[in-house]
Amino acid sequence: MDDQQRMMHNQGQMANTNVLQQYGIPQQGDDPSDQRKQEIGDILQQIMTITDQSLDEAQARCRKHTLNCHRMKPALFSVLCEIKEKTVLSIRNSQEEEPPDPQLMRLDNMLIAEGVAGPEKGGGSSAAANATAAASGGQPDSAIEHSDYRAKLAQIRQIYHTELDKYEQDGSEIKNSDYEAKLAQIRQVYQTEYGKYEQACNEFTTHVVNLLREQSRTRPIAPKEIERMVGIIRKKFAAIEMQLKQSTCEAVMILRSRFLDARRKRRNFSKLATQVLNDYFNSHLSNPYPSEEAKEELARKCQITVSQVSNWFGNKRIRYKKNIGKAQEEANMYAAKTAAAAAANVGGHDGQGAAGYNLGSSQSGMGGGGMYMNLNGDNYQSSDNSVNTLRHVMPQSAGYSNDSMHNSYDQPQVSQLQ
DNA sequence: GAGAATGATTATAC
C-alpha cells in the first residue's frame, strides 16, 4: 500500500469511526468491554444468518426493508466494504491491468485487411475496447451461456463449407465476382453476429450492474467490486468475441485458398467457344487485338469472362508468332539442305529448292481460294488479305534469303505480330 | 505415361 492509499485508508477509518459514533455503535477503544464486542458479533452473525435463510418473497421484502432502514446499516456496510477491499479486492486488483490480447489484435488486423471488419465495426483495438466496454456477462461464478454463439459460429462454418463443396461438386470455378460475393456474405454474417454480440454484452452488463446495485442495499458491495465484476464479465465475453473472429478469419482463409486453387485449375473452353475465338482471330489476323466491346461480345458468345478472352488472345498471338518462327526455321534448314544437294548435282534440278516444303502457298496446290493450316491444325477458309499475306510470307521465308523473309514481314498486315 | 495443347499467372516493358 503506498502513502496515498494508506492515507485514504486512514481517512476511511476515521470517517467510519465518526459514523459509528454518530449511530451510537460501540467501537474498539470506546468501551473495550467484551460485552459490546459480543453485541457487534451478534449483529454480524444475524446478517450471516439472514443471508443463509431461504425466504419467500414477502418475507424477503419485509426483512430487506427492515435492514435497509436500520440505523446502523450505512456504517456497518461501509466497514464491511472496506474490509472486503482490503482483503479480496486488493489481491485481484493487481491482475486487472492486462495488455490487449495479441491474438485478438492479429485477428482484428486480418479482418480489417480482408475488408470484413472496418475500424467502425470492431476492428483493431477499438473493437476490443468496444467489446469489453460493452461486455455484459453472466454472474461471476456461473458459466456464461456460450451455446448460442457456438451454434452461430458453427453455422458460419457450415455455410461456407457447404457452398465451397457445392462449387467442387459442380466442377465450376470460383470467379472474382463469386469471391467478392462470398466475402461480402462473410462480412454480413460477421457484422450481424458482432452486432448481436455487442447488444448481448450491453444488456447483460446493464443487468448485472443493476442487480449488484440492488443487492448493495442488502449486502455490502462497493462500487469497486461492481467494476471488478464488469471486468470479469468483460473477459468472459472476450472469449466469445475471439471465437467469432477466429471463425470469420477461418472462413476467409478457406475462401481464399479455394479461390486461388480454382484460379489455378485450368479447364478447356468448349469447342464452340474455341471455334468462335479462332474465327475471330483468323478473320482479324491483320490486327488480332479485339476492342473491349469485341472482347465483351466474344466473352458473351463463348460464355467465358472478358479476362479469359484477353488471355486467349494473348496466348494465341504469341503462339502464332512462335509457330511462324518455327516454320521459318524449318524451312530455312530445308532450303539450305536442298541447296547443298543441288550444288552437288549440277544441272540435275531447276533450282526450286524449297518447293517441296509446302506451307500452303498458292504454289502448293491449295489454290487461290486460300486454305492454310492455322496454329491449331485446323483448316481455315480465309478471305482476309492478311491471310494471303501470311500465305505469301511462308514460301518466301522458305526461300533462300533472310532478306526476302524480312521484306515479307515488313508488310503492315503481319508486322502487328512482330 | 509421355508429350502436346492450352488456359492462367507472372515479370517486364512501354
Added chain:
DNA sequence: GTATAATCATTCTC
C-alpha cells in the same frame, strides 16, 4: 493499363 514472353499446371491425345 495493356501487350509480350516465359513459365506453370492441367487436360488432351496417342
